[in-house]
Structures are given as structure tokens and as C-alpha cells.
Amino acid sequence: MNATAAVLDSRTDIPSALDVAGLALARDLRLAFRKRDEIVQPLAFFAVVTTLFPLAITPELSRLRESAPGVLWVAALLAALLALEHLFREDARDGTLEQYALCGRSLTLLLYAKTAAHWLLTGLPLALLAPFAGMALGAPAHALAGIVITLAIGTFALSLIGAISAALTLGTRRGGMLLSLLTLPLAVPILIFGAQATELAMRAQSFAAPLELLAAFAVLGVTLAPLAAAAAVRISLE
Amino acid sequence: MTALMHFLAMGGYARFLWPCYGITFAVVFLNIYWARRLNARARTEAKRRLATRQEEVVYE
Amino acid sequence: MSWTWFHRFGSPPHVYRLARTLTPWFAWPAALLMLAGLYGGLVLAPPDYQQGEGFRMIYVHVPTAYLSIMIYTTMGVAAAVGLIWRMKVAHAVAASCAPIGASFTVAALATGSLFGRPMWGTYWEWDPRLTSELLLLFLYLGYMGLRSAFDDVQRADRASALLAVVGLVDVPIVHYSVTWWNSLHQAPSLLRFGRPTIYTASMLVPLLIMILGFTLYFVAILLMRLRGEVLRRERAASWVREALAS
Numbered sequence A: 001m002n003a004t005a006a007v008l009d010s011r012t013d014i015p016s017a018l019d020v021a022g023l024a025l026a027r028d029l030r031l032a033f034r035k036r037d038e039i040v041q042p043l044a045f046f047a048v049v050t051t052l053f054p055l056a057i058t059p060e061l062s063r064l065r066e067s068a069p070g071v072l073w074v075a076a077l078l079a080a081l082l083a084l085e086h087l088f089r090e091d092a093r094d095g096t097l098e099q100y101a102l103c104g105r106s107l108t109l110l111l112y113a114k115t116a117a118h119w120l121l122t123g124l125p126l127a128l129l130a131p132f133a134g135m136a137l138g139a140p141a142h143a144l145a146g147i148v149i150t151l152a153i154g155t156f157a158l159s160l161i162g163a164i165s166a167a168l169t170l171g172t173r174r175g176g177m178l179l180s181l182l183t184l185p186l187a188v189p190i191l192i193f194g195a196q197a198t199e200l201a202m203r204a205q206s207f208a209a210p211l212e213l214l215a216a217f218a219v220l221g222v223t224l225a226p227l228a229a230a231a232a233v234r235i236s237l238e
Numbered sequence B: 001m002t003a004l005m006h007f008l009a010m011g012g013y014a015r016f017l018w019p020c021y022g023i024t025f026a027v028v029f030l031n032i033y034w035a036r037r038l039n040a041r042a043r044t045e046a047k048r049r050l051a052t053r054q055e056e057v058v059y060e
Numbered sequence C: 001m002s003w004t005w006f007h008r009f010g011s012p013p014h015v016y017r018l019a020r021t022l023t024p025w026f027a028w029p030a031a032l033l034m035l036a037g038l039y040g041g042l043v044l045a046p047p048d049y050q051q052g053e054g055f056r057m058i059y060v061h062v063p064t065a066y067l068s069i070m071i072y073t074t075m076g077v078a079a080a081v082g083l084i085w086r087m088k089v090a091h092a093v094a095a096s097c098a099p100i101g102a103s104f105t106v107a108a109l110a111t112g113s114l115f116g117r118p119m120w121g122t123y124w125e126w127d128p129r130l131t132s133e134l135l136l137l138f139l140y141l142g143y144m145g146l147r148s149a150f151d152d153v154q155r156a157d158r159a160s161a162l163l164a165v166v167g168l169v170d171v172p173i174v175h176y177s178v179t180w181w182n183s184l185h186q187a188p189s190l191l192r193f194g195r196p197t198i199y200t201a202s203m204l205v206p207l208l209i210m211i212l213g214f215t216l217y218f219v220a221i222l223l224m225r226l227r228g229e230v231l232r233r234e235r236a237a238s239w240v241r242e243a244l245a246s
Helices: A003-010 A017-034 A037-056 A061-093 A096-102 A107-136 A141-168 A175-202 A208-237 B002-012 B014-052 C004-008 C012-044 C053-085 C088-120 C128-148 C153-184 C201-232 C238-245
Strands: none
Touching (some): A017 A107, A037 A107, A061 A096, A061 A175, A096 A107, A141 C153, A208 C153, B014 C053, C012 C053, C012 C088, C012 C201, C088 C153, C088 C201, C128 C153
């Protein structure tokens, strides 16, 4: 860390890193509730995509049930990708992101707060909406809790990884498509284990094993992703 | 001639094997071509950049 | 321990000249080894018990697949060096690697598919190796896409370097999860893709020769591209004037 940051770190009159992160989190949540479309849109997208599959394949629930975990996860993945564009865009545009980078408090922690806010606003609602989509695809009632849990953890891991690619594509022109192309290969492990966990939940079998692996990815993401995202933000702010 | 034809036939796998080798060596030669083209372009760009710059101040 | 040799590699004019001198030392041995490997693999090696003459496709499939992974690793390591030590040359190395690696990944997929067709009946199979190769291709394309999205070469370097490092960490994870995923839905062993089971020396040696030959070839192409990439990253430098004149 450079000298300025070291000096700022030792000052006690400005809020600590944790406090600043908490403020950032609260700010993001408050701002989002003022623009409620941004919360609703990913959910609507998720609902639409989930509807497309029966329309494209078959209305029979018994046949849909087989591919339900895959459909739920792909739809959630796509919705999360769309939502990722909003993670940094506004803050980059109005200069807040720059302030975060310069404020002398840990950018990593601040980005973690932003990512957490993003998940609370998109991933978690998605996970809570998923059981309804699941039922529409023929999922049995006992699987619904499993669907919520697996998608909640999975979307959290996705938000973390997505923060890296969102930060990397900040300075570029055709951000959205590139963001998706960058995030998807990185998100494959989440997709594989998440879908498998949901599948096992639907078959009323223990889905502990893939869930634990999924949780492990989430933990790995928590520790490493905000670091990488912070580095990416600094690069794009140059 | 039959020895050559036997070789080319590759025990019946010819229609998979020869495209395999063909694609691989196409990529091998393409990379050589691309590297040459990159260098030629880089040289032209560098020449253009040098030409449009003003004379360097020489400190004696 | 003297670090001068390391720092000399950071000097663009030095690398530019060195790359030109070294290229033939890699290119010609590579060509020779490839020819030797081709002869050994296509002519000398005996046909396989199970796969007949078809197994000879491994003499191109294995080198291309190996290159695709080895180049990505090189790219990631060079990117990391470029980020940590802020070396333009390291970034130039990473940039040089990408198109080579991507094209060989395509070749690996194509040869893998052609190899698979007579062996397991279909041109495509979602087995761990092919699926991992496909994802690797996407990683390469993403890297190249991110690079081209920036106008400024320095920012492109740093952003794509971070992506390469993240990808490098992700590749083993992706490979592991794909293998796991595939093992869940294991096809009966009769249909599983099998390699030639008996590897005699006469079968193995040409393969090793090909792998070595392709490695040397990669270094040669890398050195060639490196010169162009280094040139691109040099703005106001008198050595450029000299170099262009030669």
C-alpha cells in the first residue's frame, strides 16, 4: 500500500474501513429502492426466460420436470448477468467509484459491500422467486426449499465473480455482451454444482455434497473476488 | 503405387485422419502468416509514428 | 544473486533484437522434429490393435491439445509478471500468446472431434476433455475480446492481464467441475472413448517428438509475434528508428 493510504489508515477522524463499507452498502440499498425498476427487471427477465422453455419444448409437466434444474439455473445466470451491468455503471458515471478508490479506505471492502448490496437486490429476490418458477416447471413441493438455498448461494457466488468482469469492462464501449462472454466461462463451476444440487433436491435426495462445494466456491469468491475486482476498478479508473 | 494408395487409405480412416492433419498444419502455417503480418503492420505503424513526430531535441 | 539478466528482459530493444536472433534456433529444429515425428507416426509406428490406423490422429491431436493448455498457462504467467513488475515486455508476451493459443484450441477441438467420430460414433461428445477444451476456447476469446475493447494498449494490457490471471486460477476449477459433472452421467464403459491401449516405444516416441517439436514451434512463433507487440508498445524511442532501418 502506498504512503498516502498508510497515513489515511492511521487517522481516526475519518470512519474506519468497516464503517465506510457499511455506509456504501446502505447507500446502494437506499438508491436502489428509489429506482425500483432496476430491482424488478431482472426478476421479470427471469420469469420471461423460464416461460420460454415450456413454450419451446412442451407443456407437459412430467417432461419439463427433467430439465427444470437446468432451466432454472440458466435463466438465473442470464438474469444475473443482465443485472451485473448496473453494479458499477452509475457509480462510475457520477464519480462515486473514483471517490471510493481515493478515500483511503480499503477498496476491496467497499466493493465487497457493493457486491453484497447487489446480491441482496437481485440474487436473493431471484432465489425467492425461483420456487414459483420451479413449480411452473413441474418441481415437487419438497424441493422448493432446496431450490431457494442452492440458488441463493449460487447467485451470491455469481455476483462476486461477476463483479470482476463488470469492473474489467467498465472502460469499454460494448460492455454488456463482453461482460456476459467473460463471466460465463468463469461461472461454469457454479452452474454445474448448483444445477446438480437443485436436481438432487428435486429427487428428494441429499444435496449436501454439491451444496458444500458450491458454498466452498462462494467462500473462495468472497476471499478472492473483491480483491480482483478492486484491482480491476483501479485499472479502469486510470 | 499400391503401397502409396495403401498409405493414403489409412486402413479406412482416411476421411478423418487426413482432415485432422490438414487442419493442424493449416493452423501451423496460418500462425506463421499471422506473425509475419503483425510484424509488417507494426513496422508500418512505427514508421508512421516516427515520421509524424517533431524533431527530437538533442542535448549536447 | 544478480538480477540483471531478468531486468534485461524488461528492456524492449534488447528483447526485440534477441527475439530476431533466437527465432531460427527454434524454428528450424521445430520443423525437423515435426517432420521426424510425422514420419515416425505415420509410417514407422505399427497400427493399433483396437483402433487400426486411426490412432495415428493422436500425433496431431495430442500436441494441439497440449499446446492450447500450455499456451494459456504461459499467457497467464506472463500476465501476472506484467501486472506485478509492470513489465511492458511481459504484457507483450501475453498478447502474443493469445491468438496462437486460441487457434490451437480450435485445432484441438477439430482434431478431437475427427478422432472421436470413428471411435465413439459421434462428432461431438460432452466428455470432460472436449468440454474443457471448449470452455478454454471461450476463455481465450474473452481475453482477446477484452483486449480489443480498449483503444489504449496499456489499459488493454492491464485489464486483460487481470482477466488472464483470474482465468488461470479458474481453469483447474473448471476442469475439476467438468470432470465431476461428466462422471455423474457416466455412459456405460463400452461406449466410453478409449485410447489405444498398448503403447509400444515405436508408438510413443514419435508422439514425444511431435510434442517437443510443437513446443519449439510455439516459442518460434511467440518470438516472432513478440517483436511486433514490443514495437507497438514503444512510443518515443530512438532505438525504434535504428531497428526499423536494419
